[in-house]
Amino acid sequence: MPERAPEDVPAFDHARAEAAVRELLAAIGEDPEREGLRDTPARVARAYAELTQGLRQTAHEVLTTTFDIGHEEMILVRDIELWSMCEHHLVPFTGVAHVGYIPAVTGKITGLSKLARLVDVYAKRPQVQERLTTQVADSLMEILEARGVIVVIEAEHLCMTMRGVKKAGARTITSAVRGTMLTNQATRAEAMALIHSAAR
Ligand SMILES: Nc1nc2c(ncn2[C@@H]2O[C@H](COP(=O)(O)OP(=O)(O)OP(=O)(O)O)[C@@H](O)[C@H]2O)c(=O)[nH]1
Numbered sequence: 001m002p003e004r005a006p007e008d009v010p011a012f013d014h015a016r017a018e019a020a021v022r023e024l025l026a027a028i029g030e031d032p033e034r035e036g037l038r039d040t041p042a043r044v045a046r047a048y049a050e051l052t053q054g055l056r057q058t059a060h061e062v063l064t065t066t067f068d069i070g071h072e073e074m075i076l077v078r079d080i081e082l083w084s085m086c087e088h089h090l091v092p093f094t095g096v097a098h099v100g101y102i103p104a105v106t107g108k109i110t111g112l113s114k115l116a117r118l119v120d121v122y123a124k125r126p127q128v129q130e131r132l133t134t135q136v137a138d139s140l141m142e143i144l145e146a147r148g149v150i151v152v153i154e155a156e157h158l159c160m161t162m163r164g165v166k167k168a169g170a171r172t173i174t175s176a177v178r179g180t181m182l183t184n185q186a187t188r189a190e191a192m193a194l195i196h197s198a199a200r
């Protein structure tokens with residue numbers, strides 16, 4: 001399914017979110033009017049607006065700063081903190097993303113912080129880890145016209161920890177490898193070695 005463009009995503013509806021949270025509190029047998037819960041629907045609505053803000057952002061928006069510095073070698077940012085929300089249970093999954101790319105021959109690169117911002121654009125929305133991984137990789141290929149990209153995400157899903165199978169510590173690792181990172185085995189091996197290097 002193609003990604004919905006942010007202009008096609010309706011504005012966050014605070015009133016509707018508050019009503020839904022009030023209803024959920026009632027459904028679990030709580031009293032939404034008791035003092036401790038009175039402001040909770042509004043708080044939860046604000047929290048969800050923040051946790052889903054990526055729905056209203058685009059990769060193009062965050063990858064605007066590009067420089068041509070003639071650097072043609074691999075650039076890799078490791079251990080980018082990641083908080084996302086599992087679309088099946090609406091509970092967090094959290095871990096790290098490693099994002100590396102080989103710039104276009106023109107040397108078109110982006111600011112390092114933009115790679116972390118890019119991860120957030122796709123993390124701050126209901127997600128599955130596989131889609132998050134491929135969206136980050138594909139947007140770097142497209143927007144930076146990168147020759148190669150590698151994205152590895154390691155995450156723990158709270159839906160597997162705090163409920164359900166209750167297996168704390170199980171980490172899910174997904175990767176998306178594109179372009180020369182895929183075709184050139186030595187380059188891919190170098191990237192994997194950097195991701196797993198002893199400095200961790
Ligand atoms: N592939 C994938 N699965 C995920 C992700 N996040 C959560 N899931 C899984 O989505 C599945 C949903 O399965 P269902 O059987 O429909 O839901 P459920 O009854 O709540 O499943 P349990 O978690 O096994 O109790 C579960 O196996 C979750 O572990 C993700 O990012 N990627």
Ligand SMILES: [Zn+2]
Nearest residue numbers: 086088089159
């Ligand atoms: Zn889940």
